[in-house]
Amino acid sequence: MATTIGDLLDKLTVRGELYRKLSDDTIECYACGHRCKIREGRRGICQVRFNQGGELRVPWGYVAALQSDPIEKKPFFHVMPGTNALTFGMLGCDFHCGYCFTGDTMVLTNRGPVSLQDAFELGVTLKEQPDGDISIPFDLKAITSSGSLRKVKAVFRHPYEGEMVKIKPYYLPSITCTPDHRVYATDDENTEPYLIQAKDLKINQYLAVPRRFSFSSLPAVDAMEYIASHNEQVLCREAREFARIDLKDSRQFVQFAAEGRSFSQNRMITRHENNDIAPNIIEMEKFYLVPVREIRCEPFKGHVFNMEVEEEHNYLANFLLVSNCQNWLTSQAMRDPDSDISANYIRKISPQEMVQLAHRTHASTVVSSYNEPLITSEWAVEIFKEAKAAGLMCAYVSNGNNTPEVMEYIRPYISAYKVDLKCMQDKNYRKLGGVLQNTLDGIKRAHEMGLWVEIVTLTIPGFNDSNEELWDAARFIAGVSKDIPWHVTAFHKDYKMTDYDNTDAKTLLRAAEIGREAGLQFVYAGNLPGRTGEYEDTFCPQCNERLIQRSGYTIHEYRITGEGTCPKCNAKVPGIWPKDPSQVTLNGMGIPLPVR
Numbered sequence: 001m002a003t004t005i006g007d008l009l010d011k012l013t014v015r016g017e018l019y020r021k022l023s024d025d026t027i028e029c030y031a032c033g034h035r036c037k038i039r040e041g042r043r044g045i046c047q048v049r050f051n052q053g054g055e056l057r058v059p060w061g062y063v064a065a066l067q068s069d070p071i072e073k074k075p076f077f078h079v080m081p082g083t084n085a086l087t088f089g090m091l092g093c094d095f096h097c098g099y100c101f102t103g104d105t106m107v108l109t110n111r112g113p114v115s116l117q118d119a120f121e122l123g124v125t126l127k128e129q130p131d132g133d134i135s136i137p138f139d140l141k142a143i144t145s146s147g148s149l150r151k152v153k154a155v156f157r158h159p160y161e162g163e164m165v166k167i168k169p170y171y172l173p174s175i176t177c178t179p180d181h182r183v184y185a186t187d188d189e190n191t192e193p194y195l196i197q198a199k200d201l202k203i204n205q206y207l208a209v210p211r212r213f214s215f216s217s218l219p220a221v222d223a224m225e226y227i228a229s230h231n232e233q234v235l236c237r238e239a240r241e242f243a244r245i246d247l248k249d250s251r252q253f254v255q256f257a258a259e260g261r262s263f264s265q266n267r268m269i270t271r272h273e274n275n276d277i278a279p280n281i282i283e284m285e286k287f288y289l290v291p292v293r294e295i296r297c298e299p300f301k302g303h304v305f306n307m308e309v310e311e312e313h314n315y316l317a318n319f320l321l322v323s324n325c326q327n328w329l330t331s332q333a334m335r336d337p338d339s340d341i342s343a344n345y346i347r348k349i350s351p352q353e354m355v356q357l358a359h360r361t362h363a364s365t366v367v368s369s370y371n372e373p374l375i376t377s378e379w380a381v382e383i384f385k386e387a388k389a390a391g392l393m394c395a396y397v398s399n400g401n402n403t404p405e406v407m408e409y410i411r412p413y414i415s416a417y418k419v420d421l422k423c424m425q426d427k428n429y430r431k432l433g434g435v436l437q438n439t440l441d442g443i444k445r446a447h448e449m450g451l452w453v454e455i456v457t458l459t460i461p462g463f464n465d466s467n468e469e470l471w472d473a474a475r476f477i478a479g480v481s482k483d484i485p486w487h488v489t490a491f492h493k494d495y496k497m498t499d500y501d502n503t504d505a506k507t508l509l510r511a512a513e514i515g516r517e518a519g520l521q522f523v524y525a526g527n528l529p530g531r532t533g534e535y536e537d538t539f540c541p542q543c544n545e546r547l548i549q550r551s552g553y554t555i556h557e558y559r560i561t562g563e564g565t566c567p568k569c570n571a572k573v574p575g576i577w578p579k580d581p582s583q584v585t586l587n588g589m590g591i592p593l594p595v596r
Contacts, residue, residue, distance in 0.1 A: 008346060009048065009059065009091065016049065016058035016378055018406055025054035032374045033401040033438040046375040048091060058378045062348050065089040065370045068361040068593045070553040074397050075487050076454055077524055077538065078575030079365065079416045081548060082555040082584030085395070086363040086595070088354070089370025090379065100160065100304035101317055102176045107307075108316040110141040110149050116305035120155040133157045142307070142315040145184070145286075147210050152315075155307040160300065165198040168294040169207050170280065173318040178304060179297075184208040184314070184321040186289060189282045193289070194427040195323055206282060206289035208321040290320070351386035357595055358392055364583070365416075369397035377410055384413035393576070400442035401434060407445055415576060416452040419443050423457075423464035424472040440476065447480050452576050455484060456526075459511050460491040461501045470511050474518035483522070483541075483574040486515050490527035505531040521574070542571030554590035 018031040025040040029049050036044035043050040048059050071085040103117030114122070123135025134154050141149035160178065167183070168174040175183075179199035186193045186206055193208035282289035309315050309324050316322075358366055366387040368380040373396050384394040395416035421439060423429060429436040447453045455477055459465050470488075477484050488511040490503035508525040512535045515523035521541040525532035529552035538548035538560075545568045549557035559567055564577040578584055 009062075010050075010057070012059060012061050012346075012348070013050075013057040014060040014378070016056035018058075018377060018409060019056040021054065025051070027051050027054065027056050029056055030403045030405045031058075031377055032372070032406065033403055033435070033442070035403065044375075046372070049375060059090050059376045060379050060382075061350070062090065062346050063088040063354075064091050064346055066347065066349075066357075066595045068363060068595055069367075070588070070590050071365055071367075072550070072553040072555075072590070074367060074369065074395070074418055074454075075456065075489075075524075075526060076365075076395065076416055076418060077487070077548075077550075078454065078485055078522065078573075078577075079395065079452060080393065080576060080578055080583075082558060082586065082588070083364035083578070084361055085365040085367045086354070086358040086361055087367040087369050087397075088383070089368070089373075090376045091371060100156070100158070100178050100181065100306040101322075102164070102300070103157075103303060103305050105175055105177075105305070105317045106173075108143045108319070109152070110139075114140075116155065116307065117303075119152070119307065120157050120305060123155060142309050143210070144309060144316075145208075145210055145314050145321055150315075151310045153308045153310055155305065157303050157305050160302065160304040162300065163297050164300040165201075166294075166296050166298055167198060167201060167207070167292065168296075169290045169320065170293045172207075172209075172290060172320065175318045175320060175322070176298075176300075177317075177322075181306075182323040184323075185292075189284060189289065192284075193287055193321065196427065201292065201295055203292050203295065206291055208287045209290055209319055210316070210321060211284070211287055287321075351383045354383050355386045355390045355392065358387065359390070361593070361595060363392065364578075365393045365395055367395045367397060372399055372401070374398060374402055374406055377406055381410060381413055384410075388413055398442075399434065400439040400446075402442040402445060404445065407449055411449050411451070414451065416454070417446040418454045418456065419446070421455050421457050421473060421477075424469045424476070425464070428463060443477075444480055447484070453481075453484050454487065456487040456489060457511075458491050459488050459503050459507060461503060461507060465503070465507055465511065467510075467514065470514045471518065474515045474520060477515075478519045482519050484520070485522040485524060486520050487524045487526050488512055488515065489525075503527075508532055509535065538573075540566040540569060540571055540573065542566060543569040545569070547573065552590050554588055555584060555586055558584040558586065 016029070019027045019029045021027055022037065027038050029036045029038060029044050031049065032046070034045050036049070038044050038049070038051040038056070040051050040054055050057050066086075066088050068084050069087050071080055071083055074085060101116055103115060103120075105116050106113045107116060107119060109119070119137060119140060120135045122137045122140060134156055136154055137152055140152040142152050144150045163179060164176050165179050166174055166176045177198050179197065181198050182195040183198060183201065184193040185196050185201060185208065187204070280291050307315070307324055313324050314321055315324055354366065366383065368376070373380055387394055393416070394414045395418070396410065396414055397418045400419035400421070419439065419442065421443070422434070424436065426436040429439070443453060443455065457464070457473055474486065477486050488508055490508055505528050508528060509532060512523045512525045512532070522538065523535060525535035529536070536550045537546055539546055543566060545566055546557070547559045547566060548555060558581060560573055560577050560581065561567055562577075562579045562581055564575065565572055
């Protein structure tokens with residue numbers, strides 16, 4: 001049997017410290033805001049922290065990414081500018097999707113409607129794991145929100161015991177899923193459907209059905225037979241009689257059901273009498289919105305299923321648009337020898353060797369980044385102990401999903417903490433797998449503990465770039481401290497997120513000006529070197545003298561004194577500055593370098 005990366009990494013673990021014991025060998029991990037309750041033999045959401053014999057095992061003794069970066073790339077603009085940061089990362093993600101459906105949930109595919117159970121059994125390659133199984137299907141494609149057919153990368157199955165949420169829409173079969181599974185829903189026709197956890201769904205909301213499909217041909221669906229097979233209380237009296245409905249326009253099916261029509265083999269349409277349910281379907285440009293009829297919770301014990309779909313990361317479950325598992329590649333690194341992440345990336349290393357590399361690369365700072373550092377905090381602290389003893393500074397680059405316990409644990413060893421503040425609308429945060437309030441609390445907590453905090457917002461047109469949302473972000477940051485630097489950076493399309501346009505300089509300048517108007521002392525516009533003028537530079541908050549001139553990650557001029565003051569007016573400039581300004585490299589390459 002082939003050795004998986006998971007087998008290798010499970011050996012590179014030690015007993016963790018960021019957990020507490022519960023009953024029956026169950027433990028609660030508090031390395032991140034998920035606070036996973038992990039039963040014996042199971043893993044947390046991140047997949048790299050697991051319960052073995054009632055104790056938490058955590059990553060130790062390796063790095064999966066190691067690079068010497070300009071510290072401005074983190075970005076830290078007020079921490080040892082013009083110096084290098086030895087940056088390391090491990091494997092694992094605390095935004096892993098563990099959200100699933102019952103096996104009888106139907107998915108619309110290039111093979112017609114297929115249950116998740118059947119999709120799992122169609123797999124050619126099966127990876128069996130203690131905490132669940134992975135099936136790799138051959139040539140299975142699912143319909144997504146755009147109406148396109150996208151490749152199904154993998155189907156997942158794992159045992160589950162606990163509460164499930166049953167969502168019953170009007171006119172369509174119900175879906176039953178774990179409480180945290182996210183479905184696309186909205187409150188009204190003026191708001192695009194967004195991801196919301198099943199447990200938070202309300203009766204007055206609408207579920208989303210993609211309006212049209214963009215490809216030329218699809219298998220027809222026996223809609224009435226399909227509904228009857230789910231034992232739903234359907235609106236059609238003769239549910240066993242069906243017509244074959246072309247899925248190019250899903251409204252045909254939804255509207256027929258809404259109007260109480262039935263279908264016969266010769267396609268005659270009849271209206272049922274005593275239909276007291278009025279149609280209430282809202283048409284949008286891209287979706288039909290179907291009202292929720294009932295939501296209830298019920299106990300469940302058995303297998304649950306999910307899958308990952310390429311590019312759009314969603315699919316149709318019982319005709320309704322839902323999110324898929326979005327971090328398959330990260331979890332696959334722990335399980336599948338054929339995954340994109342090779343064991344060759346795993347580099348065993350000691351804290352002492354890390355310090356030697358920091359000195360060799362002339363680094364001022366050691367930074368835990370790339371994956372989410374909170375979930376590998378025990379190993380980071382072990383490295384930081386050595387680094388701090390050697391006179392190096394240490395920092396985290398995090399999503400901010402922290403807890404009081406993990407922050408108390410890392411606080412003695414780190415000086416700076418960068419947070420990605422992705423947006424200021426919780427519904428959009430949930431689209432990205434997070435919770436807005438957790439991040440806001442994490443920012444406040446880091447600042448209150450005396451860490452130097454810098455915040456980055458990737459500014460995405462049509463997603464988080466409205467004046468209202470930018471003002472909300474700026475006011476929040478200013479409410480914590482007007483000295484916190486706010487980096488508004490440009491979005492560039494990639495294959496995973498092509499629905500939004502690239503950010504132009506005008507948008508970044510507008511965001512930066514809002515930050516200034518909100519009272520923030522230091523606002524930076526990034527990712528467009530040479531196109532945002534003074535918003536790449538640092539100015540004295542007292543006399544407005546330019547103190548640092550930058551282009552991208554390169555420092556061209558540095559005038560802050562060794563005491564961290566402005567040379568013109570002697571005002572204190574908030575930040576962590578070199579005591580010897582000659583340490584600052586001017587006109588350097590400003591690019592990351594691999595570490596051998």
